[in-house]
Amino acid sequence: MATLKDISKRTGVSATTISRVLNNDETLAVSEETKRVIFETAYELGYMPPRRRKQLESTLKIGVADWKVIVNPEQDENLNALKFFSESAAPGQKIEYIRMRQGELADVDGILAFGELTDNEVSVLLQSTRYITFINGSTRSTDNDCIQVDLDRAWERALPYIADADSIGYIGGFYQGNGYMIGLRREENATALIKRLGKYRPSQIQVGAFSKAAGYHIMQEMIAQKNNPEAIIIGSDIIAAGVLEALKEAGIDSGKDVRLLIYQDVQSVQLPEGQYAILKVYPNILWKKAIQMLLEQLYGRTETITTVITPKLLIKD
Numbered sequence: 001m002a003t004l005k006d007i008s009k010r011t012g013v014s015a016t017t018i019s020r021v022l023n024n025d026e027t028l029a030v031s032e033e034t035k036r037v038i039f040e041t042a043y044e045l046g047y048m049p050p051r052r053r054k055q056l057e058s059t060l061k062i063g064v065a066d067w068k069v070i071v072n073p074e075q076d077e078n079l080n081a082l083k084f085f086s087e088s089a090a091p092g093q094k095i096e097y098i099r100m101r102q103g104e105l106a107d108v109d110g111i112l113a114f115g116e117l118t119d120n121e122v123s124v125l126l127q128s129t130r131y132i133t134f135i136n137g138s139t140r141s142t143d144n145d146c147i148q149v150d151l152d153r154a155w156e157r158a159l160p161y162i163a164d165a166d167s168i169g170y171i172g173g174f175y176q177g178n179g180y181m182i183g184l185r186r187e188e189n190a191t192a193l194i195k196r197l198g199k200y201r202p203s204q205i206q207v208g209a210f211s212k213a214a215g216y217h218i219m220q221e222m223i224a225q226k227n228n229p230e231a232i233i234i235g236s237d238i239i240a241a242g243v244l245e246a247l248k249e250a251g252i253d254s255g256k257d258v259r260l261l262i263y264q265d266v267q268s269v270q271l272p273e274g275q276y277a278i279l280k281v282y283p284n285i286l287w288k289k290a291i292q293m294l295l296e297q298l299y300g301r302t303e304t305i306t307t308v309i310t311p312k313l314l315i316k317d
Contacts, residue, residue, distance in 0.1 A: 002045035010041050018042075022049065022300075039302055048300050059094040062294065063108035065125060067101070068115040068180055069266050078114070078266055081287045089291035100128075102178060103202040110294045113137070118179070133294045136281070143304060145293045150279055150310040155193060158313045161277045162261050165231035167203030168194045171218050171243055172235025173211070183210065183235055186263060191234045204229045208239075212269065215242025221251045231259040240276070248272075269317075279313040285309060 004015040013017070013034060020028045021038045043045075066078050079097050086095050100106050102126055110131035117125075117137055125132055133145045162168055171189045175182040178223075187207055194200045204227060208214030215234070222228040223246065234240040240262045247254055254260050255275025265281040286309050293305060 002042070002047040004047075005157060006045055007038065007041050007047060008253040010045070011037055013038060022047075022176075027081055035050055043301055043303070045167075046299070058108070059096050060107045060295075060298070061096050061098055062291075063098050063100040063106045063111040063125075063128065064114075065100045065102075065111055065117075065121075066114035068177060068182060077183055079269075081282070081284075082112070082291065083300065085284070085287040086291060088294065089288045090295050093295065095291075100125075110298050112290050112294060116180070131294060131297045133290055133297070135286070137289055145297060146306045147286060147290055147293070148306065148308045149286070150308050151189075151281065154279055154281075154311040154313070155189070158261055158277065158279050159193075161199075161313065161315070162233070162259055163197055164233035165229065165259060167201060167204060167229035168231045168233065169195060169201070169222070169229035170206070170233045170235070172207050172233075173209050173239055174207055175210045183207070186235050189247060190235070190263075194233070199229075199231075201229070207235075210236060210238060211243040214240055215239035216246045217242070219243040219246035220249075223247075223252070228252070228258065231261065234260060234262045236268065237262055237264045237271055238277075241269045241271055244276075245274050248274075274316065276316055277307055279317065280311050280314055283309065283311050 004018050007018050008015045017028070017030065017108055018038050021030060021035050022042060052122070064078060064082065069078065079099065082097050082230070086093070098106060098108060100108075100111070102121070105124065106128045108129055110129055111125055112133055112135060113125060113134045115137050117134070130143065133147065135147045136149045170187060172187045172190070173183050187205070191200070197237070206218045206222070208218055215238070219228070219242065235245055240260065243260065246252060247258065254257055260276035262276055262278045264278050289307060289309070293307065
């Protein structure tokens with residue numbers, strides 16, 4: 001663990017001055033260039049103030065703000081993924097992940113915040129802690145890190161899987177929450193993509209609830225009306241589970257008779273066997289990176305970082 005003396009040797013600045021700079025002593029007369037060198041050196045050496053070091057020796061409480069993601073309480077994949085990747089992202093660091101409730105303060109050291117947030121929601125989060133990493137939302141902060149998922153590029157990578165089909169449909173779901181709607185932008189983006197490919201048929205764009213039953217009934221009705229397209233973009237894996245069941249009952253082979261492109265943010269269900277492609281919005285690298293970036297803030301990094309991650313297309317055989 002680096003000390004003030006280590007920073008002093010590297011910069012030629014006294015340990016006392018370094019301590020005052022790192023503690024943001026505004027009464028200290030020192031140039032901005034000297035401050036920059038001190039902060040950069042402290043970061044490179046991994047210096048951590050004694051008070052913060054002592055705090056991090058205990059279990060860290062990390063809040064997870066993802067109320068705009070539909071979560072099955074019995075299969076909470078966001079928390080499960082974070083717990084799984086914690087050991088490789090932060091060896092030896094004890095971390096407890098706590099699900100946060102919308103609009104409520106929480107006793108946490110840091111926060112991982114998912115999706116679009118209003119200014120009021122961000123304000124409430126900042127009242128709990130100043131250490132936040134925003135993930136896959138439009139939030140921009142001069143004081144906090146952001147991870148952006150480049151879905152536009154991901155969709156471009158997915159196009160070859162469905163582009164040569166004679167007809168392309170969409171089966172998705174809407175969920176109305178407290179001041180927000182899940183699934184609307186997803187349906188709009190998919191419809192725009194289908195129109196761009198010249199494969200748009202209004203009757204093949206179908207939306208119901210976010211449930212397996214909704215996917216099953218929509219697909220079953222399409223088949224009965226002989227309105228099933230050659231390729232289908234599906235708005236979530238839980239809807240896809242119902243679609244796959246209806247296709248199987250009708251003797252339609254996914255991958256051979258119809259190509260399925262499944263949009264998956266949080267894994268909600270274990271999909272049955274079959275050939276289909278998954279556009280996994282939160283790839284494994286995101287979970288590890290999110291933890292690392294938040295911990296770097298907690299350990300004393302002062303610069304803010306924005307990281308862009310492009311999901312890959314996973315094809316299941």
